[in-house]
Amino acid sequence: MARAQGARSQLAAAFETVYGTAPAGGFTRMPFAASTLSAEQPLLSSELLGYGRDPLAPVKDAITADGDLTIPIDAEAFGFWLKATFGSPVTTGASPGPYTHNFETGNWTLPSMAIETGMPEVPRFAMYSGVMVNQLSWTMQRSGLLTASAQLVAQGEAVASTSQAGTPTDYDLRRFGHFNGSIERDGVALGNVISAQITYANNLDRIETIRNDGMIDGADPTIAALTGQIEVRFADMVLMNQAIAGTPCELEFAYTLASGESLTFTAHAVYLPRPRVEISGPQGVQATFDWQAARDPITSRMATITLVNSIEEY
Template sequence: MPPLTWTNFAPPFSVYGTSPAGGYTRMPFAASTLSAEQPLLSSELLGYGRDPLAPVKDAITADGDLTIPIDAEAFGFWLKAAFGSPTTTGTSPGPYTHTFQSGNWTLPSMAIETGMPEVPRYAMYSGVMVNQLSWTMQRSGLLTASAQLVAQGETVASSSQAGTPADIALTRFEHFNGAITRNGVALGNVISAQITYANNLDRIETIRNDGMIDGADPTIAALTGQIEVRFADMVLMNQAIAGGPCELEFAYALPSGESLTVTAHAVYLPRPRVEISGPQGIQASFDWQAARASSPARMCTITLVNDIEEY
């Protein structure tokens, strides 16, 4: 399968449900379950014997997950889809700082095409929006994220509808580039950390003659996760008992200057169960939740530094 292709976000490509004729960018990905399905409804009618009548088609559902690398350039497209347009500062030739904030009511939609040239089958998905973006920080392995997508529909053709997509440089972050701080101080004894941002999209399921949705509205967002730590001090436990918030920062930085920083401004921790299961070190898991802070008056801020002038 060739790489995934994605539209630019510039007008008029932001029209929901419209796939533009050009302006696509080739995107790196590792796996995809993005597809459309239309189930059949069994006939409930009686009086025609024991053999059932023909089934009827139900509504179309187009959604799925993409496994994508967390890199210095392409990941900015996913951040824009999840959080909305960033505020960008910097001058040519860069670097540029892109600042994304939670709380936007208007999120962009995309057109995504996946291709299987050997068949041939090229599937174009219009009205694609990011419902959830999640990844795990750990000591080793490949650093990837999962993007949960909701689309309006699927159009299948025997040739590509994306034209000649633009290419971008792939500069990946690695796990050993990562760091976690709490209130500006490095947080030690962390074994792994999981981060999930959800837009909790509400599908607009109006009556249409094509069986597709009219759109997807963002509802109350959520920023949650889990921190697995070696139980070596009482820093997080004391916060959980007291009930107050802290600021957590999850960051990656490359020696060449590119960086990605996710700051949750008001994180609340539950009081976890601490178990002694054997002679190994004792671990504790904190299923944290972020909320809107008083200053700044938002839940999270994401800063991406790279050489891309505009998303």
């Protein structure tokens, strides 16, 4: 008997036209490293008395469908997740490319997706409809594999023994690495950085109305949040002086491939807290800044994400 193996699992995704309704086609096979996307329905223990010490049968509670998806940060497929997180981009360029996709924060309308995870050897194919990105985060560091974590909220799950995604298309995998990364502050390279963490949250509000299927009615974006952390070797007072003054700066996190593809995440107004600076031994002194971004009055948004690749549209 065949047993499920992660190495044989697959994932396909497509944007929905109507929330909660998976499209009949147009799916794309997506690269991923791990997935906890699933549905669960707990049981409520009976509170009734009068039938002895043994409890009566439990009843089903509401369905919750959500989870995290670990995905590579690459030059093509990552644009799909950027659209799901920030909304449709403004794309410029002409055939045969390159094309520049500009994503902006602040959109009130975000697209929903249908995502199918498959285990062909069981067989089990789970179609999740009404999927939206609640949070997208990743870490910049000196070495290792560069991946992002997408926190997903779905309406529900439908399980079948055959795939409902048809024959999905593929993106070409052109993966960024930590070696391709750089950080700038107000247009100048920021030195002495050990690691940096970026988290963008849509803070989705689940619409938990009364339904006969136990699913949610939707998920509405509320006030967004862009936060992160910068860990630096304490070598100068540039960041500390900014934290003391309480003034914002622009932080740019970028990746560039030799073939020309690039990803640039620009937070336009970043505020730094005043951190503790501790001398814990003979090694170098480090400081950690837990930064927060806000709406920039000049650009009228919190952040701009620019992806340059050969994809004509998302």
